[in-house]
Amino acid sequence: MVNDVADEVAGIAAAGTRMVLVVSAMGDTTDRLIALAGEFAEPPAPRELDQLMATGEQVSAAVLAMALTERGIEAVSLSGDQAGIEVSGEPGAAAIVRVDPGKVVARLGSAQVVVVAGFQGRDADGELLTLGRGGSDTTAVALAAALGGADCEIRTDVHGVRTADPRIVPDTRPVRTISYDTMVELAGLGARVLHPRSVELARRHGVAVRVAHSSEPGPSTVVAAGEASLEGTPRVIGIAHERDVRLVRVQVSPSGPDQYARVLATLAGSGVRPENLSWPDPGELRFTVRGSEPLGPPIGELAMELEARSTVLEELGSVSVVGTALLDPPGFLPELLRILAGHRVTVPSMTTSQTRLTAVIPADAVDTTVRALHDAFGLAEDTR
Amino acid sequence: MVNDVADEVAGIAAAGTRMVLVVSAMGDTTDRLIALAGEFAEPPAPRELDQLMATGEQVSAAVLAMALTERGIEAVSLSGDQAGIEVSGEPGAAAIVRVDPGKVVARLGSAQVVVVAGFQGRDADGELLTLGRGGSDTTAVALAAALGGADCEIRTDVHGVRTADPRIVPDTRPVRTISYDTMVELAGLGARVLHPRSVELARRHGVAVRVAHSSEPGPSTVVAAGEASLEGTPRVIGIAHERDVRLVRVQVSPSGPDQYARVLATLAGSGVRPENLSWPDPGELRFTVRGSEPLGPPIGELAMELEARSTVLEELGSVSVVGTALLDPPGFLPELLRILAGHRVTVPSMTTSQTRLTAVIPADAVDTTVRALHDAFGLAEDTR
Known part of the structure; x- marks a missing residue:
């Protein structure tokens, strides 16, 4: 070596x-x-x-x-x-x-x-x-x-970023260039090619980072600001996923931003990092937590301090459509919902932004859903 | 450990x-x-x-x-x-x-x-x-x-300094205190308990160094200036020895200090470290060299540059009586010579100073001679 x-x-x-x-x-x-x-x-x-x-x-x-x-x-x-x-x-x-x-x-x-x-x-x-x-x-x-x-080049155990995890999807394509924002979304969601910290640092200093395999020749990905010029063009870049996700619903009464702030402060104090946060109904805060984080004590604390009732749904995963301008018309959300429905996938929670559409789904539906989305959004390798 | x-x-x-x-x-x-x-x-x-x-x-x-x-x-x-x-x-x-x-x-x-x-x-x-x-x-x-x-204490694999190498002499005694000078003589001559560099440094800064075994309880030796007060008292502290010694005789003509200086400069330039240097006869410089040093090239150089003829005697060793005021009357040299003669040991070279009397002898006579000297100078452990 x-x-x-x-x-x-x-x-x-x-x-x-x-x-x-x-x-x-x-x-x-x-x-x-x-x-x-x-x-x-x-x-x-x-x-x-x-x-x-x-x-x-x-x-x-x-x-x-x-x-x-x-x-x-x-x-x-x-x-x-x-x-x-x-x-x-x-x-x-x-x-x-x-x-x-x-x-x-x-x-x-x-x-x-x-x-x-x-x-x-x-x-x-x-x-x-x-x-x-x-x-x-x-x-x-x-x-x-x-x-x-x-020039900055990171050598690792993969050929840069691909449109999805090749262990799940057989015909992924290499992503040649990617923006810092999109890379953080991908890195934070399981495609752990580059640590988000290093991407954040590269963005702040405008360093273009090429990610390539440490020994084998093959494709590589450049993470750079260059792609920012494409930021306005709606485009799906890849499908990210998580396997070991729990969904937490916290009900507080009275509800309101102030109460939510207290919930978040209590969670932060217990070391819980809520992701995919939303408040779908008045009085309910909903977020996902990765599998490795202990949940019992902070939820007990929420009940004690704020008289909040919490429900934890286990054995979940998530799939994310990552790209740019995802919500610009015509938007990729309708297609995502259509695919999920077509596969009869239950979706207890969903969060959306211009760079990421994330659906929380049953853990055992992750693989088939990633493959379906990869296919539907035209990311498959051109084998002609 | x-x-x-x-x-x-x-x-x-x-x-x-x-x-x-x-x-x-x-x-x-x-x-x-x-x-x-x-x-x-x-x-x-x-x-x-x-x-x-x-x-x-x-x-x-x-x-x-x-x-x-x-x-x-x-x-x-x-x-x-x-x-x-x-x-x-x-x-x-x-x-x-x-x-x-x-x-x-x-x-x-x-x-x-x-x-x-x-x-x-x-x-x-x-x-x-x-x-x-x-x-x-x-x-x-x-x-x-x-x-x-x-306080400075060095832990090593021996119980401080002894009156001779215990692998040769069965009844050695521990040396409780020793001066920096005597320690350098002992260290330089095979009893490699402390490196001469560290003793020299300790002397320069007046640091008393205790040498003890790293794990076993037992005697230890303090190397310090304190013993300097005894410097005037004739005393034998120990018997040191070397096994792998060669004796070099260099004959230069014309002879004189100037020629000797040129010989020494040539040797130093070749990395040879002459020890026990003497000039017993006009025109002859005599010194020992440790076994590991290459001798051929420098001797060739001496012949080329100074037209010097050199003889190298191999398979030699040395024994040294180490102590203080060794040459003060009545002096330990006569007894040393008497013991060597009594054991019919040939002595192709001898050097003396107040802290060390060194005889170059055949390598196969080293062990018996060390034992004889240790005994004759009353260094044996008091077993009464």
Whole structure:
């Protein structure tokens, strides 16, 4: 794997291109380090876990730089700290606040390739912290933004974004370009190609991000602002889905925005992240929650504090039509509803926006519905 | 091992003692990292090897801090850089130039135990470098010096210094205190308990260093200036030895200090480190060289540049009587010579100083001679 990457980078470097590579830990390194920590502390102190985990990416970076040097490419590795990645926050969940581009620029003066350990940085107190989920993607985008005008490419285990999950739909098509907004919708809904954090960062700094497979040739997707010019054209880009969804209905009396605000504050205080929020009837707030989040305690709290009655529907999923100007006439909603009805799918909740039409449906109907929508909206690969 | 250390440190910490621990890499970590590097580059780029190797000690430090935290001790780990270890030099062979004590002192304000990754530091350009041999000992001594007034204890695989190598002599005695000078003589001559670099650093900063076994209770040795008061009293402290020694005789004509200087400059330029140097006859320079050093090329150079004729005697060793005021009357040299003669040991070369009397002898005579000297100088353990 390291040798494959080194071969490819050496090929690109032969043309004289200067590059900054951001790497994550190799293979099972992260698991091994977590197991090592588990031998001595349960749970390990979060700060020390960060000190430990950060070595995983440092090892990858050093090894890749060695492999490049072996191929005659001048390469140096840098820890997140050495690369000027300034972060803040808690261990294991830090966020990048600033990148000092001078450090990497200085290295690029003498080395053709700079390999940066992803997922980590140094805070104002000199503490080494690892980033939260999507930390390597975010490091790459932040460095590209700081360097200015750099192309940013994320290598992962898929060929960019497709029109639906290929494990469900046999004839998906690659999406060549996608806007930041649409990418966030897709990423947030199961097509987890790029972490929403990194997309948000790319949008804010106008960094175009190409997502490609780490080793196989094939299609790739560019996430960029360029597609914004198409924002006015109604277009379906893909079908996203979630499998493990619960639908919560909260009834409060008296009802009104003030009561809803109190419900939301109580949920936020309990760490529940409501998605697809709507209030279909007076006095009822409706939202979905992902399967992994504990629901009992916050619902108990709602009952205690606001005398709210809650119902939780389990074993649900969702399908989303993702695109641009989806509600502009003639609109894609009528067709979505027609397809759902044609398949006799019950829809206990639906939310809509210009970029996403989401139907909450039974979990066991997700696969067939995704296939039906993919087909109906003409996303299937052109096999002529 | 980590748990044993953590248990012991927790016991000491229970009394309220604040501590700085310096750790090296665990078990076979260093070998595994070298093997990993070898998979991708042969030889690996020295700078990258340092970036890689430094993670070994960082892992140890984080894991020990976790284990301490698990035992209710407030502990934090620091990389060499985070601990303010400033170094200069080449990768794999850097030297500590300064320690910024503020960094560790600040940590000791909030944590009772600070665990520092040994063997590493950061240079003025922000490069991470590992220290040469003895790097962990040296880190500990440098930190003790920087913190001022701290006790320094080195835990290793022996119970301090003994009067001779216990693998050769059955009834050695522990040496309770030893001066810096004597320790350097012993360390340089095979009793490699503490690296001479760390002893030199301890002397320069007046740091008393206790050397003890890492896990077993037992005797220990304090290396300190305190013994200097005994410097005037003739005393034999121990018998050191070397096994793999070659004796080189260089004959130059015309002879004289100037010619000798040219010989030494040529040798230094070839990386040969002459030891036990003497010039017994006009025109002949005599010195020993350790077995691992390549001798052919420098001797060829001497012949070319200075028309010097050289003879190399192989399969030699050396025994040294180490102590204080060794040449003061009545002197230990006569007894040494008498013992060597009594055992019919040939002595092709001998050098003497107040702290060391060294005889170059056949390698196969080393063991019996060490035992005879240990016995004759009354160093044997008092078994009454």
